[in-house]
Amino acid sequence: MKPTNISDPNYFHKVVDCQWACPAHTDVPKYIRLIAQGEFSDAYMVNRESNVFPGILGRVCDRPCEPACRRTRVEDKPVAICRLKRVASDHRDDITARLPKPPSKMNGKKIALIGAGCASLTVANDLLPLGYDVTIFEALGTTGGLMRTNIPQFRLPPKVLNEEIQYILDMGADLKLNHRIESLKDFREKNNFDAIFVGTGAPKGKELNLPGRYDSKNVHIGIEWLESVAFEHIDKIGKDVLIIGVGNTAMDCCRTSLRLGAKNVKVMARKPREFFKASDWELEDAEEENVEIIVNHSPKEFVVKNGKLIGMLFEEIKYQINDDGKIESSDVIGEKIIECDDVILAIGQDNAFPWIERDLGIEFDKWDCPIVDEVTMMCSLDGVFFGGDSAFGPKNIIWAVAHGHEAAISIHKYCSQENLEERLPPGMNLTSQKMGLHEWSYSNDYDGSERRLMPHVDLKKRFKQLNIEVELGFTLDQTVKEVERCLNCDIQTVFAANLCIECDACIDVCPVDCLTITENGDEKDLRTRLTAPAENLEEDLYVSEELPQTARVMVKDEDLCVHCGLCAERCPTGAWDMQKSTILLPKAKDEAESSPLKKVSNI
Amino acid sequence: MSYISKPKVSHPKSKKNNIGLKRRDYEGVVSTLCAGCGHDSITAALIQAVYELAIEPHRLAKVSGIGCSSKTPAYFVSQSHGFNSVHGRMPSVATGANAANRDLTYIGISGDGDSLSIGMGQFAHVIRRNLDMTYIIENNGVYGLTKGQYSASADIGSKKKKGPANQQKPIDPVSMGIALGSTYVARGFSGDKEQLVPLIKGAISHKGFGLLDIISPCVTFNDNPESTKSYSHVRKSQNEVVDADFVPPAEEILTKYKEGEAMPVSLHDGSKIVFRKVDKNYDPTSRAGAYSFLRESQAKQEIITGLLYIDKEADDMHESSGSSSIPLSEISYEELGPGKKELANIMNRFR
Numbered sequence: 001m002k003p004t005n006i007s008d009p010n011y012f013h014k015v016v017d018c019q020w021a022c023p024a025h026t027d028v029p030k031y032i033r034l035i036a037q038g039e040f041s042d043a044y045m046v047n048r049e050s051n052v053f054p055g056i057l058g059r060v061c062d063r064p065c066e067p068a069c070r071r072t073r074v075e076d077k078p079v080a081i082c083r084l085k086r087v088a089s090d091h092r093d094d095i096t097a098r099l100p101k102p103p104s105k106m107n108g109k110k111i112a113l114i115g116a117g118c119a120s121l122t123v124a125n126d127l128l129p130l131g132y133d134v135t136i137f138e139a140l141g142t143t144g145g146l147m148r149t150n151i152p153q154f155r156l157p158p159k160v161l162n163e164e165i166q167y168i169l170d171m172g173a174d175l176k177l178n179h180r181i182e183s184l185k186d187f188r189e190k191n192n193f194d195a196i197f198v199g200t201g202a203p204k205g206k207e208l209n210l211p212g213r214y215d216s217k218n219v220h221i222g223i224e225w226l227e228s229v230a231f232e233h234i235d236k237i238g239k240d241v242l243i244i245g246v247g248n249t250a251m252d253c254c255r256t257s258l259r260l261g262a263k264n265v266k267v268m269a270r271k272p273r274e275f276f277k278a279s280d281w282e283l284e285d286a287e288e289e290n291v292e293i294i295v296n297h298s299p300k301e302f303v304v305k306n307g308k309l310i311g312m313l314f315e316e317i318k319y320q321i322n323d324d325g326k327i328e329s330s331d332v333i334g335e336k337i338i339e340c341d342d343v344i345l346a347i348g349q350d351n352a353f354p355w356i357e358r359d360l361g362i363e364f365d366k367w368d369c370p371i372v373d374e375v376t377m378m379c380s381l382d383g384v385f386f387g388g389d390s391a392f393g394p395k396n397i398i399w400a401v402a403h404g405h406e407a408a409i410s411i412h413k414y415c416s417q418e419n420l421e422e423r424l425p426p427g428m429n430l431t432s433q434k435m436g437l438h439e440w441s442y443s444n445d446y447d448g449s450e451r452r453l454m455p456h457v458d459l460k461k462r463f464k465q466l467n468i469e470v471e472l473g474f475t476l477d478q479t480v481k482e483v484e485r486c487l488n489c490d491i492q493t494v495f496a497a498n499l500c501i502e503c504d505a506c507i508d509v510c511p512v513d514c515l516t517i518t519e520n521g522d523e524k525d526l527r528t529r530l531t532a533p534a535e536n537l538e539e540d541l542y543v544s545e546e547l548p549q550t551a552r553v554m555v556k557d558e559d560l561c562v563h564c565g566l567c568a569e570r571c572p573t574g575a576w577d578m579q580k581s582t583i584l585l586p587k588a589k590d591e592a593e594s595s596p597l598k599k600v601s602n603i
Numbered sequence: 604m605s606y607i608s609k610p611k612v613s614h615p616k617s618k619k620n621n622i623g624l625k626r627r628d629y630e631g632v633v634s635t636l637c638a639g640c641g642h643d644s645i646t647a648a649l650i651q652a653v654y655e656l657a658i659e660p661h662r663l664a665k666v667s668g669i670g671c672s673s674k675t676p677a678y679f680v681s682q683s684h685g686f687n688s689v690h691g692r693m694p695s696v697a698t699g700a701n702a703a704n705r706d707l708t709y710i711g712i713s714g715d716g717d718s719l720s721i722g723m724g725q726f727a728h729v730i731r732r733n734l735d736m737t738y739i740i741e742n743n744g745v746y747g748l749t750k751g752q753y754s755a756s757a758d759i760g761s762k763k764k765k766g767p768a769n770q771q772k773p774i775d776p777v778s779m780g781i782a783l784g785s786t787y788v789a790r791g792f793s794g795d796k797e798q799l800v801p802l803i804k805g806a807i808s809h810k811g812f813g814l815l816d817i818i819s820p821c822v823t824f825n826d827n828p829e830s831t832k833s834y835s836h837v838r839k840s841q842n843e844v845v846d847a848d849f850v851p852p853a854e855e856i857l858t859k860y861k862e863g864e865a866m867p868v869s870l871h872d873g874s875k876i877v878f879r880k881v882d883k884n885y886d887p888t889s890r891a892g893a894y895s896f897l898r899e900s901q902a903k904q905e906i907i908t909g910l911l912y913i914d915k916e917a918d919d920m921h922e923s924s925g926s927s928s929i930p931l932s933e934i935s936y937e938e939l940g941p942g943k944k945e946l947a948n949i950m951n952r953f954r
């Protein structure tokens with residue numbers, strides 16, 4: 001293999017598994033170390049830089065970082081990254097003075113954001129400090145989008161939501177509530193915006209058109225029902241409730257039902273458990289509340305008698321699953337009516353753009369979704385950008401934020417008449433963490449503690465009101481333990497081949513057999529010839545230049561390194577060093593610094 | 604040395620040996636030797652060898668003298684027996700222990716100072732007794748522990764980091780071992796584990812005295828290029844005469860060796876050593892041949908490594924003295940003490 005090019009920022013970024021997996025690339029190890037030092041406000045600001053809503057995300061993020069966490073590979077459970085984010089948020093001081101401020105002079109560019117969900121709010125967050133005149137048009141009488149209308153208050157308290165949205169609005173956004181845009185054509189003709197961002201989400205709940213669907217008032221569409229609950233239009237439900245579908249919306253529906261008076265709630269899944277879409281933790285939380293999850297039942301008919309829903313007919317299915325864990329075939333082995341008072345459909349969401357005319361120059365794909373560029377977030381009509389659920393279908397908050405950052409860059413470049421594709425490349429700083437002979441600037445000793453469990457409000461108490469937040473947040477002791485579980489994946493092992501005398505000290509001391517000195521070869525071959533075979537192809541091999549004495553190479557399998565620094569401590573010549581990689585991912589403000597906005601005429 | 608100890612976490616896929624232990628179960632406390640010391644690499648090779656041989660830790664005894672090298676027993680197999688004895692006197696302690704319990708595996712760790720200076724007499728006699736043990740000399744050409752004075756193995760003209768070059772003739776432990784009749788003689792290099800691990804396994808499986816001279820650079824006092832015991836010098840001058848593979852008892856010898864090129868030798872425990880002759884003129888079962896070959900290569904200033912001599916037929920100490928096949932430590936006190944009358948009989952035999 002060729003020597004690894006560690007000056008490519010992506011190389012070390014990939015080693016920081018959590019940051020790499022986070023759509024907004026939050027610098028997780030950095031904020032965890034700040035929490036460890038008790039610097040909660042700093043930790044909050046590090047988060048905010050990337051993910052904009054640390055308090056919200058510290059509670060309800062989909063956490064793609066956690067399954068990626070290195071800890072899941074060396075032992076069982078990931079670091080409680082999300083929970084620690086909440087610690088930073090809950091314990092921060094007033095940080096308003098540290099927020100970006102709009103400049104005294106605007107730059108004269110007017111931007112419209114349609115929808116006041118997290119995607120639009122991120123764009124506003126990035127553009128307002130650059131002097132843009134930002135107007136947000138929201139159909140509802142309130143901000144936040146699905147975060148407010150669909151994520152129940154027992155998971156996300158309105159106070160947390162309001163606070164973080166207000167930070168952005170206070171930068172000077174012009175918010176127009178109760179302003180549904182009914183026609184993009186009209187909107188463009190009547191207004192004079194330099195760019196338009198569409199952050200209208202995926203607002204349509206999927207239907208289940210089976211016999212009996214429209215014969216009763218007790219069949220609800222999940223996301224509409226949750227919205228009605230949020231706006232207090234609905235405040236009760238029957239005793240026996242069936243939820244159809246087993247994604248995260250289903251979990252919110254079943255738990256909300258329990259708080260509106262339901263006694264027996266069953267979540268009906270068509271497939272076995274390993275095929276569920278809901279996150280493990282959401283399933284666990286629902287099951288803790290005694291929600292019954294019934295697998296292998298496919299809905300067939302709503303059973304309605306005398307205009308009253310009395311139950312639902314299901315087919316019981318048996319699946320043949322092959323060795324790869326995939327479903328090979330299925331058979332119907334019986335039918336069953338399960339009685340109920342209400343059915344809530346939670347089988348997915350669709351995009352819907354009835355308000356975008358199809359002759360504006362915006363191309364739509366076969367699912368009737370706009371075709372959006374994955375890098376620039378612009379559609380085929382110049383100056384119109386998409387982000388969040390509206391861009392590529394329903395995802396989650398952190399993806400919407402990531403889209404928002406990219407769209408903000410594009411909008412800035414668009415307004416500066418720059419090529420949208422020529423974006424600033426990522427950068428990286430590397431700094432040695434050596435403080436003394438055996439001293440590092442970070443806590444390098446491996447802590448074998450198990451993941452801390454989130455304390456919950458007592459089962460008896462939590463159903464009394466809809467808005468009792470169930471998760472209490474980590475205690476001080478839990479925080480102190482959990483921060484030590486982080487493996488500091490951003491403290492990189494950096495190798496200088498010219499210094500190595502091939503004494504093997506690093507290889508012998510490495511607790512997880514990461515290192516090998518061997519003859520070079522192609523990657524496939526090298527992977528089999530290491531101290532421990534490198535079987536995880538997702539993780540790179542770090543291959544050195546030829547070593548001075550034998551012309552062999554040092555190979556490091558990045559897969560399991562616990563960043564203990566022992567290789568660097570044991571090396572007599574300092575050939576290994578532990579250096580912190582700071583990945584610099586450009587935002588709109590960085591683009592603005594490198595290219596002052598040129599005056600251009602309005603579109 | 605390091606301030607933190609090696610984390611307990613290990614590679615999740617690390618394999619277990621026949622007795623259900625992982626390699627890391629054979630580790631000892633974290634080394635306090637200088638970072639990069641060759642001795643630590645030898646420790647790693649020892650851990651690998653005893654792990655692969657699936658030795659039960661409580662059936663292993665580690666003995667040593669004094670020196671950086673002699674600190675090694677602390678750094679491997681914590682769950683075994685150990686005795687850090689007096690400078691140069693490890694052979695006596697090993698002999699005593701082996702006399703009392705012949706069933707344990709004995710690994711002695713010594714240095715060039717410990718064996719070739721103060722302990723020379725003991726070293727010669729333990730060879731002569733053909734004590735069933737593995738005897739490792741971690742050879743760095745200096746007294747590391749006392750700050751790097753030249754030892755008896757330093758070559759003429761070899762120069763350590765500070766001070767003048769050495770002027771006195773070296774004692775070569777391998778030539779000594781062959782001359783004194785050691786029944787298994789090998790030389791290795793701490794920087795070449797691929798060669799070293801089978802050599803250690805062979806010595807442990809060999810019944811009788813297994814001598815391993817292992818060049819082990821002292822990074823702190825003697826690893827400059829002008830030293831003949833430095834990493835760079837050894838790498839330049841190393842010549843592997845005989846490549847030996849170790850094949851454990853249960854395993855078949857794979858047919859990867861070409862006929863005429865390989866020579867399997869069975870050991871007493873059923874394991875085999877397969878010699879692959881790198882040098883056609885070399886016969887590792889001929890003591891005279893081995894000795895003269897060594898002399899020739901010394902003249903050429905080559906460092907010969909590999910398994911240089913083996914005699915698997917010679918009787919070990921217990922066989923030649925006809926001692927009990929049951930370890931003395933397992934015989935009851937009543938049985939072991941002959942009693943007054945029998946003792947008088949024995950004494951009479953010598954009158």
Ligand SMILES: Cc1cc2nc3c(=O)[nH]c(=O)nc-3n(C[C@H](O)[C@H](O)[C@H](O)COP(=O)(O)OP(=O)(O)OC[C@H]3O[C@@H](n4cnc5c(N)ncnc54)[C@H](O)[C@@H]3O)c2cc1C
Pocket residue numbers: 060061062114115116117118119120137138139140143144145146147150151179180181182199200201202203223226248249252355387388389390394395396397398400
């Ligand atoms: C029940 C449920 C639970 C969820 N739980 C989580 C979770 O725990 N974690 C997570 O990360 N994600 C969760 N999600 C997904 C997450 O809420 C969305 O991915 C995210 O809110 C998308 O943000 P957005 O800004 O793209 O759109 P939205 O949040 O959907 O916001 C769009 C906004 O645009 C407005 N709008 C729409 N059309 C117009 C128009 N024509 N004119 C003006 N305004 C308009 C809407 O009223 C809305 O306020 C959940 C989703 C659901 C349905």
Ligand SMILES: Cc1ncc(C[n+]2csc(CCOP(=O)(O)OP(=O)(O)O)c2C)c(N)n1
Pocket residue numbers: 669670671672673690713714715716717718721741743745746747748749754
């Ligand atoms: C009876 C006695 N004499 C002298 C010493 C001092 N001493 C300690 S270690 C040592 C030499 C060790 O050299 P070596 O065996 O080569 O070990 P190394 O440190 O080089 O590994 C000496 C002379 C001693 N400890 N005891």
Ligand code: SF4
Pocket residue numbers: 493509510511512513514515556560561562563564565566567568
């Ligand atoms: S920091 Fe070095 S010694 Fe520690 S796990 Fe990583 S490679 Fe191994």
Ligand code: SF4
Pocket residue numbers: 499500501502503504505506507567570571572573574575576639
């Ligand atoms: S410890 Fe340092 S000198 Fe020794 S092999 Fe490792 S990198 Fe090379």
Ligand code: SF4
Pocket residue numbers: 635636637639640641642671672743747748820821822823824
């Ligand atoms: S002084 Fe030399 S022999 Fe002793 S530990 Fe240090 S490097 Fe090893």
Ligand SMILES: [Mg+2]
Pocket residue numbers: 670714715716741742743744745746747754
């Ligand atoms: Mg020595």
